[in-house]
């Protein structure tokens with residue numbers, strides 16, 4: 001039939017894709033590969049919560065610092081924009097990251113108040129710890145910007161749960177940090193729970 005000449009051959013023969021058709025085909029998304037850095041970086045960020053808790057312990061400085069939180073959220077929104085990522089989704093994840101850090105800090109302060117022998121004897125410099133947090137924040141924004149498909153896929157929740165479990169074992173997280181890790185990852189998946 002003459003009309004058939006105008007139809008690309010590859011459409012007629014899907015079982016024999018040309019090299020061009022193969023390169024056009026979307027690669028299977030390495031979803032778990034995109035999600036586990038989010039769990040790993042979240043755990044790394046939570047570990048800084050221990051240092052922040054120690055920096056604030058015995059100083060009278062409150063755990064909640066709304067001015068610093070605003071700076072963090074504004075900075076990550078701007079970084080997301082520069083990467084062409086969704087600033088709203090990025091901010092949602094970081095609100096959870098901040099809540100999770102405060103869960104760790106409150107938990108440790110409770111622990112240290114109940115058993116002063118466990119309290120830290122050296123006080124880290126909060127400004128230095130925040131520089132480290134800023135580095136982790138930037139890495140986390142990049143990991144979020146690299147993972148929109150993995151985060152909107154139906155597989156996001158199970159794969160993220162597997163990644164979090166792996167991180168928990170690798171880092172030997174205690175109950176407090178395990179709860180905080182789950183809190184930190186609450187908004188990572190775009191799909192309903």
Ligand SMILES: C=C(O[C@@H]1C=C(C(=O)O)C=C[C@H]1O)C(=O)O
Pocket residue numbers: 049052063064065066068069072097098099101102130133
């Ligand atoms: C980590 C800190 O404690 C809290 C948690 C924050 C965060 O996770 O970025 C920011 C401010 C504080 O409310 C801090 O003071 O730096």
